Amino acid sequence: MRTTGWTRTGAVVAALGVLWVGAAGAAVLTADDAVKIALQRSGQIVNANAGILDARGSLRGAYGGLLPSLSLSYSRAESRTTNSVSSDYVGGVVFPSPPSDLRNTSTTPSIGTTWGVLNLSSWAGLSAARQGLRASRLQRDATRSDVALATRREFYAVVQAIKLAEVSAGALHLASDDERRVKAMFEVGSVSKSDLLKAQVRTAQSEFDLLAAQHAVTVQRVALATQMGIRESELGEVDTLLVATPQTFDEPALLSEAAKNRPDLIAAEAELKSARASLASARMARLPYVTASGSATFSPKSTQTVTPAAGSQFGFGSESDRSLAARVTLSWDVFNLGSIEARIMSARARVDRAREAHDALQRNLASEVHQQILAYTEAVEQDRVAERGLESAVENLKLTQEKYNVGSSTILELIDAQVQLQTAQSNVVKALAAIRVAEAQINRVRGHGE
Numbered sequence: 001m002r003t004t005g006w007t008r009t010g011a012v013v014a015a016l017g018v019l020w021v022g023a024a025g026a027a028v029l030t031a032d033d034a035v036k037i038a039l040q041r042s043g044q045i046v047n048a049n050a051g052i053l054d055a056r057g058s059l060r061g062a063y064g065g066l067l068p069s070l071s072l073s074y075s076r077a078e079s080r081t082t083n084s085v086s087s088d089y090v091g092g093v094v095f096p097s098p099p100s101d102l103r104n105t106s107t108t109p110s111i112g113t114t115w116g117v118l119n120l121s122s123w124a125g126l127s128a129a130r131q132g133l134r135a136s137r138l139q140r141d142a143t144r145s146d147v148a149l150a151t152r153r154e155f156y157a158v159v160q161a162i163k164l165a166e167v168s169a170g171a172l173h174l175a176s177d178d179e180r181r182v183k184a185m186f187e188v189g190s191v192s193k194s195d196l197l198k199a200q201v202r203t204a205q206s207e208f209d210l211l212a213a214q215h216a217v218t219v220q221r222v223a224l225a226t227q228m229g230i231r232e233s234e235l236g237e238v239d240t241l242l243v244a245t246p247q248t249f250d251e252p253a254l255l256s257e258a259a260k261n262r263p264d265l266i267a268a269e270a271e272l273k274s275a276r277a278s279l280a281s282a283r284m285a286r287l288p289y290v291t292a293s294g295s296a297t298f299s300p301k302s303t304q305t306v307t308p309a310a311g312s313q314f315g316f317g318s319e320s321d322r323s324l325a326a327r328v329t330l331s332w333d334v335f336n337l338g339s340i341e342a343r344i345m346s347a348r349a350r351v352d353r354a355r356e357a358h359d360a361l362q363r364n365l366a367s368e369v370h371q372q373i374l375a376y377t378e379a380v381e382q383d384r385v386a387e388r389g390l391e392s393a394v395e396n397l398k399l400t401q402e403k404y405n406v407g408s409s410t411i412l413e414l415i416d417a418q419v420q421l422q423t424a425q426s427n428v429v430k431a432l433a434a435i436r437v438a439e440a441q442i443n444r445v446r447g448h449g450e
Contacts, residue, residue, distance in 0.1 A: 041229030048140035055136035062129035068115035124281035131274035138267030165213035261447025376438035383431035393424035
């Protein structure tokens with residue numbers, strides 16, 4: 001390899017090192033830390049909290065249809081009429097009144113109240129709003145579980161990418177050492193030109209693999225930061241410790257636990273109850289309802305002043321301590337059936353959607369639990385196979401290296417052994433990451449996603 005090639009290789013390795021330790025000043029980010037940040041800053045959590053605010057507003061609106069309303073008012077009115085002319089007709093004779101100016105002044109403090117005493121539709125609407133708020137809270141819990149799972153998946157994708165980049169960096173180091181050794185042997189005539197070219201191709205391929213691995217690390221870090229709701233520059237150094245202890249899960253017990261604790265299942269049930277209550281409320285809107293209202297006026301005053309065009313000004317007025325009024329009204333929206341039917345159809349559509357979502361979760365629960373257990377078992381078995389493969393690859397490389405040193409093995413066989421070791425190391429990393437992701441999926445399916 002030319003000098004520029006060695007320089008390029010060193011630059012690639014140095015760049016990868018800078019990528020790993022660029023945020024060394026910050027605390028190391030663990031999977032639990034990433035989940036904690038995501039549960040605070042993820043856009044999905046923000047939207048879920050906004051859904052709870054909407055549900056609370058609906059609940060308060062439902063209470064507003066049942067509780068009495070109270071209003072206070074204070075009014076002052078004044079009117080003036082200039083050059084008012086009137087006449088009276090008495091016994092066939094018209095008696096005109098002289099022109100005059102009129103001035104009226106009134107002051108009225110009052111209080112009023114309205115109460116829907118008996119409205120079955122409003123009571124059913126209150127029940128629907130309560131269930132809707134409960135469903136929103138449970139849906140937020142389900143969203144938190146989904147966010148936690150997605151964040152752990154992205155976190156272990158970053159760890160896997162870093163580990164694979166380390167494997168690629170080790171493979172590049174071996175390839176560079178082999179090329180130097182083959183080049184020295186070629187210069188003294190111990191190996192052919194073909195062996196040297198093969199070693200150079202292996203080094204170039206290792207450089208390419210390392211660049212791809214470095215890019216994968218950056219891509220996965222960006223994906224993790226996006227999931228957490230932060231900038232990639234704020235991510236810091238990621239804890240790359242990747243270990244897993246195999247566990248045994250009892251499928252019937254896991255299924256029972258999931259049925260009791262899964263927030264999305266409970267939320268779907270609450271949403272179905274809310275939809276049914278909304279349908280009942282829409283249907284009850286066809287029934288009559290009773291409304292009570294009352295008002296009170298305190299110390300109302302009214303004065304009127306008349307100023308004739310000719311004559312003396314005179315006036316009169318009225319005043320009282322209070323005026324009370326009450327009313328009970330039986331109402332029936334007989335000719336509003338079009339609006340009521342539209343509301344009923346909309347409520348029926350909501351019930352159908354809620355029932356289908358609820359039934360889908362229930363009928364797929366057993367399959368989902370079984371699938372996640374199979375995924376975990378498969379990941380554990382893959383790890384065992386990968387560990388055995390790694391042990392064999394290490395032993396094979398040792399034997400091939402010894403044979404190559406005594407001249408009984410070719411450089412191509414040595415390169416193949418090194419490639420097999422790199423593949424085995426990558427398989428172990430992928431298997432360990434798959435186990436951690438499978439663990440997170442099982443925790444989520446059992447209702448312990450966080």
